[in-house]
Amino acid sequence: MIYTVSPSAIVIFVIFVLSVLGLSFYFARKSKSASGYYAAGGNIHWFVNGIAFAGDYLSAASFLGICGMIAFFGYDGFLYSIGFLAGWVVALFIVAEPLKRMGKYTFADALDAKFDSRAIKLTAAISTLVVSIFYLIPQMVGAGALVTPLLGFPHWVGVVLVGSIVIFIVATAGMTSTTYVQFIKGGLLIVFSTILTIYVLNNGIKLTPNEDYHKFQTIPVVMEQDKILEIESDSYHLKTQHTEGGVTFVSLDNQGIETWWSLNRSGSEPFLEEALSIVTTADGEKLYNGAPKTDGRFYQVGHASKIIRNGQEVTETGPLGPFEFIEAIENTDVTRFLKKVFEVDGNKVTVFYQTITPGKDIMKPGLYYKLGDKGNLWSRLDFLSLMLALFLGTAALPHILIRYYTVASQRAARKSTIVAIASIGLFYILTLYMGAGAMFNGGLDMESSNMSAPLLAKTFGIVLFSIISAIAFATILGTVSGLIVASSGAVAHDLMDKYMKIKMTENQKVNAGRISAVVVGIFAIILGIIFKDQNVSFLVGLAFAIAASSNLPAILMLLFWKKTTSRGISVAIMVGMISSVLIILLSPTMYEIYGLKASDAPIPLQNPGIISIPLGFITLVLISLMTKKHRATK
Amino acid sequence: MHHGPAAELGKDYSIEYKTRLGVILFFIYLLVYAGFVFIGVFYPDLMGITALAGLNLAFVYGMGLIVLAIIMGLVYNYFCTRHEDKMNKEAEL
Structure with a gap:
């Protein structure tokens, strides 16, 4: 923006x-x-x-x-x-x-x-x-x-x-x-x-955060099966329809400015919801909601869509205490903007479309990390890996x-x-x-x-x-x-x-x-x-994982295991460090940075700690046992 | 230049006591932390249940971990300081 x-x-x-x-x-x-x-x-x-x-x-x-x-x-x-x-x-x-x-x-x-x-x-x-x-x-x-x-x-x-x-x-x-x-x-x-x-x-x-907040529009549509036939608007004209990951997007033209909208079919009548978009054209120009960035059309977002307070639907809660605030979030539906990226006519389109998330889901783990039934082995390991790396x-x-x-x-x-x-x-x-x-x-x-x-x-x-x-x-x-x-x-x-x-x-x-x-x-x-x-928390999580893999085994074993040797420490530092850096370099996020598909990454872990931290400890123990003559002399 | 602290340190008679206490408190905290991670990984929906005064388990447990770290730190410092003072007095005698 x-x-x-x-x-x-x-x-x-x-x-x-x-x-x-x-x-x-x-x-x-x-x-x-x-x-x-x-x-x-x-x-x-x-x-x-x-x-x-x-x-x-x-x-x-x-x-x-x-x-x-x-x-x-x-x-x-x-x-x-x-x-x-x-x-x-x-x-x-x-x-x-x-x-x-x-x-x-x-x-x-x-x-x-x-x-x-x-x-x-x-x-x-x-x-x-x-x-x-x-x-x-x-x-x-x-x-x-x-x-x-x-x-x-x-x-x-x-x-x-x-x-x-x-x-x-x-x-x-x-x-x-x-x-x-x-x-x-x-x-x-x-x-x-x-x-x-x-x-x-x-x-x-509040439902409307402040007076300057952008008022997102909706437009009713006429559909036949999955195809949008026409939109009920005099100012906008239908241009393109594209489905990505189960979500239907359309681009609309209004006086030469092209904007992207998502199709909402949750109610009895289907309608379009205004989205945010960044379109990178084939010649490298970037358009934010259909215009150059300097036009200021790429708005700040984030708002509640439904607030329940003491069993009643309200437009705002008024001042809240610290615990009341958390309780209020659990009883509020939040409009979040999810991202989809696709190509249309040689242009790269990034759309941020509206989705309603219940406050109960906001206030528990699972929106970023896929856990429990929603996840698989790798997503659970990723979560474990992060929590281990942060702790150690x-x-x-x-x-x-x-x-x-x-x-x-x-x-x-x-x-x-x-x-x-x-x-x-x-x-x-x-x-x-x-x-x-x-x-x-x-x-x-x-x-x-x-x-x-x-x-x-x-x-x-x-x-x-x-x-x-x-x-x-x-x-x-x-x-x-x-x-x-x-x-x-x-x-x-x-x-x-x-x-x-x-x-x-x-x-x-x-x-x-x-x-x-x-x-x-x-x-x-x-x-x-x-x-x-890159998100800075994510990047710091990687630094924690490298530190926990290379340095912590050396510190802890030096303090608590008398058989630790100098060779054990130096080899464990290198093994912990190299393994963690290697896993990071082969991770989905790094593949995206290289311009490759994240799904092609050979190791589907974002954080290496779950593998590299135990590896550091095991290396130290094995090498120390193999090099007894290098034990501490002081 | 030799290894050793940047500032000269006095004799510490309480190392063993402090190490033991530190390890015990560390494992207590580790247990509580591991419980949080376990629920998060395998039973994330459990985090959504109301635990205390209308607040869900995720909030109560998460905040609890932060507050517990502060309380355990103060407890650790109290016992370490008390033991150091006692041992230093005995050493002087």
Whole structure:
């Protein structure tokens, strides 16, 4: 859809970015040593660190991706919230304190603490890089998606802008400025998400979300069997009829503008319902509802079609409490827009047609994931795989693990994790309300599920939209900074210093980190442009699966199995990482990106965790048993 | 440069206690989480039944998992801190 740029949005955005850059300049003076650059000197207060954890963790996937997924698929999106939060239980109860005791700057330090093995240094560094890069992709995609409505720039400009600012933050002041950027962003995100949720509850559910909301038309038709003979309208003229996947679509002409409609035969008389469409013509032109994008005919959508309150049909509920809101959703029919893609006369037609979904189905799993009787073995495995990866992935994310080195003690590490769980838990509860709010208040851009939270804010006013967008942008800055610190640590500290044993002074080590940050940042920018159209939550789910497959077996077995050997750890990291990446590359989603048919993908799993996580554990056990002489000496 | 924490750490006398408590709480949570996933995969319609005060099982169980993580975190911290203080006092004596 087309967005109107608002001056207030630009002002708030510029103030925010300048503040962040100022903060980086201020802390740059304090980051002269390697300890200061990679671990903020180990002196961050546990509360600040806890909120910074939230700032680090609540990425574009959490704010943009989950809200978008809930707005499009209801409760299935909320599964991400549950899984992401549950992962912190593993981090707190199992990983936090031992990792604090063993490590210094990076995740590889902790793994290698008992062995002093070059293979562990190398594989842990590679794994850190791969996981961080997979995690960086969705952040960059989110950045591009945000900058379009906020500043009116194309997607790639947003990606370059975020990449450049983050490279500057990290290259100037490393972990110290990153921590405070994350702290501020984490705090702002939670406060303003709460405010947005209060708006949603106060607004309740209405049949017509607002005065500007597009009024979708219907046209009665005369049919003979499955063929539409004529339409009862003076302005529209029948052009084409096409059936795809059991749904009949027609294109109608109105003064030279061609729009697509879907046939509804649910009642006694058949009629056409207005749909949204994107037509890519044979010569590459894209028409949105029959006109160029700039004509603004591709509307924001999402509304209730029937509301039952206290047994009566009503047009609006009025303000609702948090539990009343959920109960009200269950008694409301929702108009959702489903997507079909087909070809007509050499043109690629993408239609988003209306369908009524009962609220009871919105508020339980099954609209996105095909489960129970609706699913098959692969769809169930896919769901299991996602929930396993989310649960086990958090405690294996290198950019999260390095935050344990910024506090002074194990107690501080534990306390900061609890602050993180409480603040992140509160935020994830709010995602359900923000996502559902977007679903009922016309907060959906059918081209991008990632825009639901900012568009929801827009329905409540341009100032709230500007603030929410600036915070969402900050969300990305905070997470990307953490990821680039982790990546630069892997290159400069683990690979150059520890693995290659390049002799460097403290100053040279910091400079090596800065150069690595620039290189990783540029790489992330390129990938962010390539993966433009993917949902960011889905992409982050993949990063979790790779982390859980490559890093978690090594961490857990090192802590709890005395027979673990250095060979076992290094081989398991590589097997977990390669198998998970391979399964992703052969998945249906990647086949679509390659331009091939998703159904031709050799492995019909979207998330690799269910195969690659057990494989990582099995490899570690087998190799450790085969290489007993490489057991820990410390 | 040697491995080891970025900040110097004091002696921790409670490692064994904290590890045991952490593992027990982890398995309790894992059990509750696994129950949620099991119902989701095999009996998704069960998630739609009314569980509490007009709210369905999916909402109650999902929110419950988030709230449970926060409560268990606070419980874990309380017992760990208490044990650390006790052991440190004993070590001083």
